[in-house]
Amino acid sequence: SLSSDQLPEQQLNDYGNNFIRTQLVTVSGAAVPVPYGGKVRVVNVDIDPDALYARGLSAQDVSNAILTQNVILPAGTVKIGTREYDVATNSSPEALADLNRIPIRYANGATVYVGDVAFVHDGFNPQTNLVRRDGRHSALLPILSNGSASTLAVVNGARQLMPKILAGLPSSLKVDFLFDQSxxxxxxxxxxxxxxxxxxxxxxxxxxxxxxxxxxxxxxxxxxxxxxxxxxxxxxxxxxxxxxxxxxxxxxxxxxxxxxxxxxxxxxxxxxxxxxxxxxxxxxxxxxxxxxxxxxxxxxxxxxxxxxxxxxxxxxxxxxxxxxxxxxxxxxxxxxxxxxxxxxxxxxxxxxxxxxxxxxxxxxxxxxxxxxxxxxxxxxxxxxxxxxxxxxxxxxxxxxxxxxxxxxxxxxxxxxxxxxxxxxxFPAVDAGQLRLHVRAPAGTRIEETEAYFQRIEDYIRQVIPAGELNVITDNIGVPNPINLALSDSVTVGPADGEILVALKTPHGPTAQYLKRLRDELPRRFPDCEFFAQPADIVSQILNFGLPAPIDVQVTGPLAESEKNFQVAQQIAADLRRVPGAVDVHVQQILDAPRIMVDTDRALAQQVGLTQRDVAGNLLISLTGSGATTTNFWLNYKNGVSYQVVVQTPQHRLSSLDALHRTPVAIAGQSPQLLRNLADFRRTVTPLSLNHYNVQPVFDVYAAVQNTDLGSVSSRINGLVAKYTKEISGASSIVVRGQVQSMxxxxxxxxxxxxxxxxxxxxxxxxxxxxxxxxxxxxxxxxxxxxxxxxxxxxxxxxxxxxxxxxxxxxxxxxxxxxxxxxxxxxxxxxxxxxxxxxxxxxxxxxxxxxxxxxxxxxxxxxxxxxxxxxxxxxxxxxxxxxxxxxxxxxxxxxxxxxxxxxxxxxxxxxxxxxxxxxxxxx
Structure with a gap:
């Protein structure tokens, strides 16, 4: 865990990713993904949509200018007399402020610079993953054991190396080992x-x-x-x-x-x-x-x-x-x-x-x-x-x-x-850890999700005595894709997150605390969905990366997805009535809010624009130029290259009207406002699409409490037989997870x-x-x-x-x-x-x-x-x-x-x- 009273979140992520992680990977047997939480440090080029429109420019023009005039290219060498000289150019500015001086266009005897329509500064990408430790924002750097490496050897190696790493970092940076499986x-x-x-x-x-x-x-x-x-x-x-x-x-x-x-x-x-x-x-x-x-x-x-x-x-x-x-x-x-x-x-x-x-x-x-x-x-x-x-x-x-x-x-x-x-x-193991997944209503922005988590965390502190509580860590939102590939997280959006609770020794039975939370949290927070995930290393291995020991998969062709999703919901409803079955939920979310932009292609063509131009300008404005082209600026002070991202700042896109006024143009043409080229409507969209053997799959996850897995499994087999009759021959219902392994x-x-x-x-x-x-x-x-x-x-x-x-x-x-x-x-x-x-x-x-x-x-x-x-x-x-x-x-x-x-x-x-x-x- 990385935290500080003085450093901003982007520096927590920066130190974790570029200075601590790069040295920890040298520990034999260690696999170190990128940090969770913090804010990914980048060079922000915050464009002003009104200034762009006034000068006949678009976000694409700013991105193209930086892409062509901020490059890291060698020039070569030259031999003059008895010497051979290395030749270099100022292809990339040494000072960050000099990026404001990059010209975008020369017209009517005047040059338009980046600084005229945007603000270049040391910033961060829009935050999609937020980590809190005991209520304070921080970053979390996971250390995994690779292959057959010993967990104890990896942890000991990391602990021995950490003082040397911290010696070269600011003293205000605090590093603690949390959820140490060793x-x-x-x-x-x-x-x-x-x-x-x-x-x-x-x-x-x-x-x-x-x-x-x-x-x-x-x-x-x-x-x-x-x-x-x-x-x-x-x-x-x-x-x-x-x-x-x-x-x-x-x-x-x-x-x-x-x-x-x-x-x-x-x-x-x-x-x-x-x-x-x-x-x-x-x-x-x-x-x-x-x-x-x-x-x-x-x-x-x-x-x-x-x-x-x-x-x-x-x-x-x-x-x-x-x-x-x-x-x-x-x-x-x-x-x-x-x-x-x-x-x-x-x-x-x-x-x-x-x-x-x-x-x-x-x-x-x-x-x-x-x-x-x-x-x-x-x-x-x-x-x-x-x-x-x-x-x-x-x-x-x-x-x-x-x-x-x-x-x-x-x-x-x-x-x-x-x-x-x-x-x-296998019998349940009390490792003194809780891992609770919280899912707010689909489409909830990460700031509101954090507010939910704060209230839930306050209640957890009421359930678990303070003398037994070691630390509570919240991991909210979607992390880096690398981390998703290396963990069993089922987070699919900013409304999702996990609460990890570590207990002190000695402590009361973890299962009793979990049972009380399962009973009370849905009643106190009816808008949210709760389910426990395996917290200890043994349970995670036994679940094969799944979030629950029971996984009822409804699989079939894409054309039957709607019917199969309804069957999955019916199975979940029946499974909730099975004694001992808990944390029953359908993993896939199909009703996340979406704003659909319907471009009038004929109208766009009349002003010299194509669908690609409209989509490209909108992508840069909303997501950033890093989604289309990558551009880096080298920080000569710490030796790290940071991505340069052209983007409309989030505070300028806080309403539907602001989205309507997004300028769209191509080089050499006057921009058009997006509302003049397209209609807008609200709809829904799936948050994630899962496949098994190429075909779409819907997962009904469940766990057991106060009973054995076998008795619940027997009831599930009855449900599978019942609903198999309601799907076509091209679809199937299969029980996987610990039940299958058992x-x-x-x-x-x-x-x-x-x-x-x-x-x-x-x-x-x-x-x-x-x-x-x-x-x-x-x-x-x-x-x-x-x-x-x-x-x-x-x-x-x-x-x-x-x-x-x-x-x-x-x-x-x-x-x-x-x-x-x-x-x-x-x-x-x-x-x-x-x-x-x-x-x-x-x-x-x-x-x-x-x-x-x-x-x-x-x-x-x-x-x-x-x-x-x-x-x-x-x-x-x-x-x-x-x-x-x-x-x-x-x-x-x-x-x-x-x-x-x-x-x-x-x-x-x-x-x-x-x-x-x-x-x-x-």
């Missing part, structure tokens, strides 16, 4: 890191309690950062940056990364308790879990594969998250097969030797510390839990049919929650999940050499899906792309736990381990694998707990992911511990025959 990005990244750290600490504490050994815990928590570091290196090699999504994936992976190392160590402890030496216990434990752990790891990785093939913004956002999880998982598996056994050999050796020494002499165990006593109590409690679980599982095996039926009915009945769990593309992403993810489950099944078929065992393993998945639905329903969370990500994660982890359960059950069927029948093997597998299953599940649940709360800046984005994982894994764990053993005992009547190949036993 603040939100930095806070969101910090929040994700904090969530990961908290998750890691909670997980480490849980492992410490379960293993009862700080040495074993150290081994596990050492493998986690190494896995994360490996993933970061892989992401860097693929050109990915550390952002909210990649860090979110790493935070998500913390709970899973525990699994590989924990299973390895827990199995080593079990081998040690069987009386084996440490080295042999490590080798046997590693051989026992290597293959099932690999299958479990690959199963989790496979379920993330569909995300890599997501298209659109969903793929751009979540593919890096999926890659970070997959790379961390693969690294964790490799470390658990290499580093973890090595650390176990060296770190657990003292504990093993101390225990063996006590057993050799029959001595009593040493006095336990406080933690030792806590660990003993936890171990005793876990032992009681194991006994209780074994009894419950034994009872369930006795009543297998009833229990299986209950589990099945629960999973099927939970599907009934689907209609009550809404659908959104439906595509949901379809892609649903198909991807189905294929992922199929791939996981075939992977397990290859590993188990059985079609039945993988089917039993996948029987935990209905429980995961039921848990996800219950978690979303209870927490009031909608089904979105992040929650589907959580669904994928829950499926992977549930499959992983079930693989370990069935693998151990199959081992117990082997004669080497007793040759148990299916029921006994299921019971033994449940009792033995209870600890690792609980450790994996609790590690994941604790790891997801900070994320599910969504407390950090932008935490709302990943909260559905955490909640889906917690709900899915919570229920899936019960299915793994009960439903899977019951199904195994029922379906696996005959023992497997490929023990050696399957489990690594010779």
């Amino acid at each position: 603040v939100f990005v930095r806070a969101a990244v910090t929040g994700v890191i904090h969530e990961g750290v908290i998750a890691g600490c909670l997980t480490a504490l849980m492992i410490l309690l379960f293993l009862g050994s700080w040495r074993s815990t150290l081994i596990v928590i050492t493998s986690i950062p190494l896995s994360i570091l490996t993933s970061i290196i892989a992401l860097r090699l693929l050109g990915q940056s550390l952002n909210v999504m990649t860090l979110g994936g790493l935070a998500l992976a913390v709970g899973i990364l525990v699994d590989d190392a924990t299973v390895e160590i827990e199995n080593n402890h079990r081998q040690l308790h069987l009386g084996k030496p440490l080295r042999q216990a490590i080798l046997d434990g590693a051989a026992e879990v290597a293959t099932p752990a690999l299958v479990a790891t690959l199963s989790i990785c496979i379920v993330f594969v569909p995300i890599l093939f997501l298209t659109g913004v969903g793929g751009a956002l979540f593919a890096p998250l999926a890659m970070s999880v997959v790379f961390a998982m693969l690294a964790s598996y490799l470390l658990s097969r290499t580093l973890v056994p090595t650390m176990v050999l060296y770190l657990l050796a003292p504990e093993v030797r101390a225990r063996e020494a006590r057993e050799a002499v029959g001595g009593a165990p040493p006095r336990r510390s406080l933690f030792g006593r806590i660990s003993d109590a936890f171990e005793a409690g876990l032992h009681r839990l194991t006994g209780t679980y074994e009894g419950a599982l034994d009872w369930a095996l006795e009543h297998r049919t009833v229990v299986l039926l209950v589990f099945g009915v629960f999973a099927i009945a939970s599907l009934g929650l689907s209609p009550f769990v809404g659908r959104d593309f 439906n595509q992403a949901f379809l892609q993810l649903a198909l991807g999940i189905c294929f992922a489950i199929l791939f996981v099944y075939f992977l397990m078929v290859v590993n188990f050499q059985s079609w039945l065992d993988p089917l039993i393993i996948l029987m935990a998945l209905p429980g995961a899906l039921a848990g996800i639905l219950w978690a979303l329903f209870v927490t009031g969370t909608t089904l979105s792309v992040p929650s589907l990500m959580g669904c994928i994660m829950a499926i992977g982890v549930a499959t992983s736990n079930s693989i370990l359960m069935i693998t151990f059950a199959n081992e117990q069927r082997h004669p080497e381990f007793g040759g148990h029948d299916a029921r006994a093997a299921a019971l033994l597998a449940g009792r033995t694998r209870l600890r690792p299953v609980l450790m994996t599940a609790l590690a994941m649940l604790l790891g997801m707990l900070p994320m599910s709360l969504g407390l950090g800046e932008g935490g709302e984005q990943n909260a559905p992911l955490g909640r889906a994982v917690i709900g899915g894994l919570l229920v899936a764990t019960f299915y793994t511990l009960f439903f899977v053993p019951l199904a195994y005992s029922l379906l696996r009547r005959t023992p497997p025959t490929n023990f050696g190949d399957e489990h690594g036993h010779e």
Whole structure:
């Protein structure tokens, strides 16, 4: 933001465009459009229509004179004697006042100069874009990140360069950074890191309690950062940056990364308790879990594969998250097969030797510390839990049919929650910013629009407490076309504008303030139309540059535009009655006021004029000569070339009579007043024309409030079907925006999940050499899906792309736990381990694998707990992911511990025959 108590608005724009912007573009990754607001500095040649008419001249004559006599052309060089001289002419005056001395015409022994019919001065173009900051006129210079550039890097580069730039500018110029998106990005990244750290600490504490050994815990928590570091290196090699999504994936992976190392160590402890030496216990434990752990790891990785093939913004956002999880998982598996056994050999050796020494002499165990006593109590409690679980599982095996039926009915009945769990593309993020678009009656001049904005801004200050309000910025009117191409602005005229509100931290819920403004502003200002636009960077990306998440497009041939516009208005009227639909409006305005000048071509021809002469003179008088020909004057003091604009000053065109008296002429002829050549009438005109695939399009925009996007989308589909019957076959009605992206992403993810489950099944078929065992393993998945639905329903969370990500994660982890359960059950069927029948093997597998299953599940649940709360800046984005994982894994764990053993005992009547190949036993 550029403001000053002393400098005029044209200098604010000039400094922003020609001195600050030209240096900011050197920041790597920065794209800097021209400034908003201020007044574009030019050399004004303000013509006097009466003086022109009195001297037989027109605006075109003045423009031609300046165009031919104010030129910047080199003359060349000349060689005289021993020297070579550069030759220059006074083709362009050095002093601005000298432009008044340019001759226009010589007649009757007298020369008419520009100064006789015009006033040349340092001025500005008529203002079409006005920026106010807290009620004061200013200029706004946007800084965008270009392509894949880091937002933080661009902002830091701009901030570092700004003091150097300001050192060469007047001290009265004040520059402030407003609406800094890096603040939100930095806070969101910090929040994700904090969530990961908290998750890691909670997980480490849980492992410490379960293993009862700080040495074993150290081994596990050492493998986690190494896995994360490996993933970061892989992401860097693929050109990915550390952002909210990649860090979110790493935070998500913390709970899973525990699994590989924990299973390895827990199995080593079990081998040690069987009386084996440490080295042999490590080798046997590693051989026992290597293959099932690999299958479990690959199963989790496979379920993330569909995300890599997501298209659109969903793929751009979540593919890096999926890659970070997959790379961390693969690294964790490799470390658990290499580093973890090595650390176990060296770190657990003292504990093993101390225990063996006590057993050799029959001595009593040493006095336990406080933690030792806590660990003993936890171990005793876990032992009681194991006994209780074994009894419950034994009872369930006795009543297998009833229990299986209950589990099945629960999973099927939970599907009934689907209609009550809404659908959104992405959850809303509270970035502490509001962006309100205000549209005054069509044709309102920018000065009157500013008055509207002042009154609206005063009311906003009544709604939002002063202690929470940081800054209010108004951006009124149409900016430079370059800025329109680089923003999602839908401003179409001087009656349009945006109010940007930034809140301080902490602040109340932004959605509540927005709801109150939506309710009250139309009532207080019935002449204006209001709708909110995405303010934060995430929402802007998700909307693909559209001003609203819902865009109903009515497209058709030009001949049917009138009918299609009526249909668009009818759709908007019906859509306003849909519960939850807000900010409904038709973007195109077709009734802006116009004054039509109907030239009598025959009459003009009689006085030697053509339609082109009339239009050209009128264009120069009203818009300026810059619209037809460009001419520049070099300011030798600051080195900037400013456009020279011949134009009738606005204060001389404040009435219809002044327009009538516009002189029209061509060189060598006496001018004619415009009223003598044309008739004038009032009519209307479109303010903007939009096209889609060449054809005219009318956009019905809408947003949602207090509901989900999916429910509103369903109602919109009904409206589309209704009004499609009322348009011709050459026209069409299509719903675009987030609705279209959401439906595509949901379809892609649903198909991807189905294929992922199929791939996981075939992977397990290859590993188990059985079609039945993988089917039993996948029987935990209905429980995961039921848990996800219950978690979303209870927490009031909608089904979105992040929650589907959580669904994928829950499926992977549930499959992983079930693989370990069935693998151990199959081992117990082997004669080497007793040759148990299916029921006994299921019971033994449940009792033995209870600890690792609980450790994996609790590690994941604790790891997801900070994320599910969504407390950090932008935490709302990943909260559905955490909640889906917690709900899915919570229920899936019960299915793994009960439903899977019951199904195994029922379906696996005959023992497997490929023990050696399957489990690594010779």
